[in-house]
Amino acid sequence: MVRTLATRLAVVATLAGALAACASETPADEAPADAIAEPAVLKERQDNFESIGDAFKAVRGELEKDTPDFGLIAASANDINARAGNIERHFVERTSIDDGFDTEALATVWEKPVEFKAAAQKLLDESADLAAVAASGDKAAVGAQAMAMGGACKDCHDQFRLDDEK
Template structure:
């Protein structure tokens, strides 16, 4: 017969093994793993931000590289076209995932699509204007494209810096 302290150790060990088995072989938590699309959309937006930063950097120079600006604007445009597909149902904070995407994306899909289209349009215009090599015109269009970004961020992205 087991002593009382030996029984406690045995029960504790049994409970520990049962809990470990429930959490999965990797010892993970009960929380669902984020779908790959959440990382894809994050990476896409990071790349858009990096490309826009490169555009702004060129425009700070006396003689910007308009070919680079055109390439970055085209990259932003191609990435903007992917945005809508990066927000399937079930990938919001309300679904338990860590994301800066506000529920308004799913609550107001037509507004979100319009915001995406504005970025597509403004980035295409930036690429076109950059081919002309007029720094003032390119700067003005870069501001317009930045406004498209800001407009979407204001309505559809969590501002964690407030």
């Protein structure tokens, strides 16, 4: 996972500032109350996306074979579908890169909640369609639907995820 140096520095600076501000009145063995703690939801959502990425990789791996395992493609599509259903609740707390967290989530997630919800719904729909088409065993149709699902990833990333490839 690539994190920007700027993000790390921002987090370190924020923590250092919070610690310095509390140093005088806080015993060393107690965490200062106003330090920014990494919310558990951050790791949960990144693990969730990591697994979505792995499942998508598995789909593409099968489609490179002459005789893809359509059962595995369907299972991966169902896994992605279940995980797509977690996305919204992983973004309830405002935890963007602009809030000083070690994340690639842009502030637009919270600024455009309707669009974000629609982008998550698109992945739900496309992954359900992929699971359904996989049952047909028609490689060309499954390949086309896998591409369509990939479009749902890209749509959301283009609007809501930091592009650190540039």
